[in-house]
Amino acid sequence: MEGVSVARETSAQVVEAVSVAARGVVNGRVVGVDRLRGGSKKGVYRVRFDGGSSVVVYRWAAEENFWPEVAEVDVFADASGMDLFLAAGRVLDEVGVRTPRVLAVGVDVVVVEDVSGGTLESVLGTDRARVALGDLARFLGAMRGRRSPGFGRVDRPLITGSSCERVVFDRAVRDLAEAAGRDGRVERAHDDLRELVVALRERVAPRAEYGLIHGELGPDHVLVGADGGAVLIDVEGLMFFDVEWEHVFLRLRFGPHYAPLACSDLDGARLDFYGLAMRLSLVAGPLRLLDGDFPDREFMVRVVERNLGEALALLP
Structure with a gap:
């Protein structure tokens, strides 16, 4: 989800739980627990100690997840959980991609180093972004170079005998139908949008090898380290997939700052098809969240x- 910001109450029980986890790796007295801006599936907390040290605690629990339960239908579903986080971190470390160092693992809780230089999003357009963007481009190249004959999440058996474009097509059709049931504008344009989805899908040629992608790599999911370098977070969506899916999201989220991250060997037909599918996903997903008690409505x-405006603008 692009730039999700979640404001939530932090109960005394949660404060105690993350404090206990943090005290397992830092000697000292806890002087503060701050809920950080984070996603909609896990809690992210900075625990501060006397003497100025701090760590970050990730917490996976039902009350931290605002998404309604749905039957798992594709590789994108339910990209959350401690086991997936740890598996993704190991794979990224193997290819030389920097993530926050894991300090301790508990029950549905992971303690990591506090990379306190802020997000790449907060420094885009300034000199501070230059090193981090260079690192991110290098990371993307290393991930693209890690090839696989199957696709899917890194913690599960890879899928063969199908295709990424088939997965995206099925998902786009579902997203379109679901959004049409919640928004009259989508309902009125449903048939035209579905026809466009079909037409763009038909332009995509078969492929049998896939690269490693983050899955939701916006500038808010990149931290800036003390050395100015990039540190990737929210890595649970890591999978082998068409790298064009990653670059559609990168272009959407980085906008005018995307150029240093671009590569020349992407498939234009896939970019067009995935671009529309991404827009439909970013209509259906938020509408689904708005059915519940998500706070930042x-x-x-x-x-x-x-x-929705971008998707409708693609219609003839």
Whole structure:
């Protein structure tokens, strides 16, 4: 989800749970627990100690997840959980991609180093972004170079005998139908949008090898280390897939700052097809969240409006 910001109450029980986890790796007295801006599937907390040290605690629990339960239907579903986080971190370490160093693992809790230089999003357009963007481009190249004859999540058996474009097509059709049931504008344009989805899918040629992608790599999912380098976070969506899916999201989220991350060997037909499918996903997903008690409702409405406008603009 692009730039999700979640404001939530932090109960005394949660404060105690993350404090206990953090005290297992830092000697000292806890002087503060701050809920950090994070995604919609896990809690992210900075635990501060006397003397100035701090760590970050990731917590996976039902009350941290705002997404409604759905039957798992494809490789994108339910990209959350401690085991997936740890598996993704190991694979990224193998290819030379930097993530926050894991300090301790508990029950549905992981303690990591506090990379306190802020997000890449907060420094885009300044000199501070130059090193991090260079690192990120290098990371993307290393991930693209890690090839696989199957696709899917890194913690599960890889899928063969199908294709990424088939997965994206099925997902786009579901997203379109689901969004049409929640928004009259989508309902009225449903048939035309579905026809466009089919036409773009038919332009995509078969492929039998896939690269490693983060899956939701916006500038808010890249931290800036003390040395100015990039540190990837929210890595649970790591999978082998068409790298064009990653670059569609990168172009969407980095906008005018995407150029240093671009590569010349991407398939234009896949970019066009995945571009529309991504827009439909970013309409259906937020509409689904708005059915529940997600707190930052204005933000989600803006995501819907932006991506629906972009999708409708593609119609002839």
